[in-house]
Amino acid sequence: MSEFAAAAQDxxxxxxxxxxxxxxxPRLLALPLLQPVLFMLLFGVVLSGVVKVPGVASYPGFLTPGLLVQAVAVTAGLAAVGVAEDVRRGMVDRFRTLPVPAAAVLFGRTASDLVRIAxxxxxxxxxGVIAGWRVHSGPAAAMAGFLLVLTFGYAVTWLSVxxxxxxxxxxxxxxxxxxxxVPLTFVSNVLAPSATMPSWLRPLAEANPVSAVVTALRLLWGNEPARSGASPASAYPLALTWLAAALLLAVPLALHRYRRTPAP
Structure with missing residues (x-):
């Protein structure tokens, strides 16, 4: 068996x-799975009558991409707790005594997290569909949006590791x-356009990677306010740039920390 095949099996x-x-x-999945339901009930249903976004006919339709990204971020963040638990129990130390590459352990771990994210x-x-959200673009744009969501979750997973x-x-x-x-997801355009925020807060929201991903999703799915003036051609590459930078930073750092983590 080749080294690559052995690493893939590991x-x-x-x-x-x-x-x-x-x-x-299964209780560990309860909060991540319930969060989008509770947030949609609170913001998309209870407050939809008083929340008005200029250029948007349906607030739940505007809100769904943001809540989707927020829920995925929370789920990906659970990886930090699971990895810390493995360190505390000595599982990481046991893995390192085996002839198993560090990359195989961490990539396998993040692959299982990706299933949870999906x-x-x-x-x-x-x-979102039950609340009235719809994709107003073609199947290709819809698929590109969901791939972007999974990539975002995978990047956050590595940062959590x-x-x-x-x-x-x-x-x-x-x-x-x-x-x-919490600040990363709330100081963003998840709940409201950054243009409606105070002047001192707006630059922080617009520079937020979460805002870039959410904007790309809304543009791809036709949920962005009509007067925003943005286009998927500019928003999608910006979001991918943020995610590529996160992965290029987090993957080598996680492998380094794995090899240097002292025994509990």
Whole structure:
């Protein structure tokens, strides 16, 4: 068996371990799967009568891409807790005593997280459809949008792995991840266009990578305000640039932290 085939098999075993853990601990998926439902009920249904976005006929239609990205980010953030738990239990140290490449372990781990992310994206999408959201573009643009969502979730997963390997404490990871994700997702255009924000807050929202991804989704799916003046041709590459930069930073750093993580 070639080295690549052996590494791929090791990655599959690690991914299968993560999927089996999800089956045995379904409560861990409860919050990520319920969040888009609760947020759509609160913002898209309860407050839709008082929230008006200029140039948008349906607020739930405008809101759904943002809630989809937010829910995926929260789900991807759980990777930090899982990795920190593996460090605490000594699983990372055991993996390193085996003839298994670090890349196989981490890529297998993030592959199982990607399945969890896809489940969350499915629930968020179904919630949006029930609330009245629709894709107003063709099948190719719709598929490109969902691929962008999964890529965003995968990038956040790798950043979360870095956090989990760095803090090495599940409790610290549970605190740190929301501290990072809450401002990142709320100081963005998830709930409202950045143009409606105060002048001091608007530059932060527009520079936010989450805003770039959400804008690309709305443009691809035809949910962006008609008077925004933006186009998918400019928004999609910007979002991909942010995600590529995140992966180029997080993947080597995660591999480095994995190899250097001390035993608990």
């Amino acid at each position: 990655a599959w075993v690690t991914a299968r371990r993560g999927l089996l853990h999800d089956r045995r601990e 489940m969350t994206a499915g629930v968020a999408t179904a919630t 870095v956090v989990g390997l760095s803090v090495r404490s599940p409790r610290a990871a549970r605190v740190l991840v929301p501290v990072c994700l």
